Amino acid sequence: MAMTEPASLPPLDELLDDAHVVALPMRVRFRGVEVRETMLLRGPAGWGEFGPFPEYGDAEAAAWLRAAVDAAWHGFPAPRRTRIPVNATVPAVPAARVPEVLGRFGTGVRAVKVKVAERGQDLSDDAARVAAVRALLPDAELRVDANGGWDVPTALAALERLGEHRLAYAEQPVPTVAGLAAVREGLADRGVPVLVAADESVRKESDPLAVARAGAADLLVVKAAPLGGVRRALDVVAQAGLPAVVSSALDSSVGIRAGLALAAALPELPYACGLGTVSLMREDVLREPLRPVDGALELREAVPDPGLLAARAVPADRRRWWLERVRRVHAGAAGAVPA
Template sequence: MSTSRLQPKELTDHRLRIGNRSVTLVEGPAGWGECSPLAGYPCDPTRARRAADEAATLPWPAPVRDRVAVNALVDGAGFDPDALRGFSCVKVKVGYPGAVEVVAAVRDAVGPRVALRVDANGAWDVDTALARIGALSRYDLELVEQPVPTLDELAEVRRRSPVPVAADECVRDTAAAHRLRALAAADAIVLKLQPLGGFRAALDVAAAAGVPAIVTSMMETSVGIAAGLALAAALPELPYACGLATVPFLDGDV
């Protein structure tokens, strides 16, 4: 077993400022795993290490596809339109003042054929979410990720929203995934390997939720991204682009 460290640059999503953080890379008979919990983001470090150990020591899930579509990410007003070219989907972080204008600018930059998704990271209450989604719906949104913090709130938003919604931070185990299914709380679920605890836990959560899954990174190095791609390739269905094109946000890689 071996470990390594590197330093990513800052990424700002108008709520978190990500600076340097420790990254532990684990080498084992199956390859490499990554443990890199993100300060300020809900991720049990024990689960993150479990995900890394599993990737390094156990067989990776068998793929059912050889291609995985990925989305571009816009995290604020200062985006580069050229960086969005070639993507079939763009995700915009929202939940901050001026987000509607950013979404409008992105839609104008990419045109009508590119899917547009927004992510509030649970920043809104139900009434605010419905008002913001209503204002944003004119830009032909594919999906709104985690508009509100809890599953009960998400179910209420889904019942009244003109745009499909996805669960992320409010589902971190199969019990929550089963509850999501019982409440009909979401149209899709976001899977992140480290918070869920590895491949098998993520696949179990996806199966329990009973809705399409989207695999997304936690700003990992290429080691973590490779594991995310393996998870995405193993899912029974993958109708949405995945949030795995994030290595360019790092100041270095392995």
């Protein structure tokens, strides 16, 4: 089955006719971010979010623009479910801050993703953080996310130790597809019952199906924005033939709505999704942000409040930066795909 071809982009002036760039302060530092900047676009079908991180190049950012257009100009596929279970997310904070962070996700948390392999920290920091989560939530499903921060020997040693806290899976323990395969084989050889999930090896590779073909992962972590939108992400999951966890890209509620659409449309949803990350933000663009209640998010629309868009607007120089970025990305993406 061939991958769905992306639709052509609307003209630039139409794209930017109702565009808003906002800055959303974080409650805790997350993947190096303390204030999340992102652009929100309104189209004929609703709202979309264009929020590639500043360090991403224009070629990589093109998928994020297509995802925003997919949402705002074409809407979402029909849902199979309206309630999406979500995990709490614990950044690489000291173990003493774990109760505070988990408290932001409310009651009913049944799954937690813990960030590990943070630069400047070591395995003892990771072990203390995971142990603190397990002590607070003895029955929760735990998973760790290394963002490719380990090499194979370090990953095996770390997961053997962290696995003592009953981990369900490790997300992107090493950077490469070959490395994931080696970790998966090494864990099996050591009798460590931790599954391997691929994230960056799906969303940042030119071939998102390489992981599945190589037998390098037990499940996929999929994000609508970096894969080019909900429909293309559904294609990736269908062709990979592996269980999928839908996660966010540190989105506002507008981007989370696209993630919910993806999770709602999947044929099966065996794991809680990483779509509760608005809880890590102090501010949002909705009066009632998409934050989990009793461990889940209900499928509902995400329409930004005009007053909040104005209040969270970035300074003029940052708006110019984002507008110029969109112009470059649009020109490159439009030239790459025939209309």
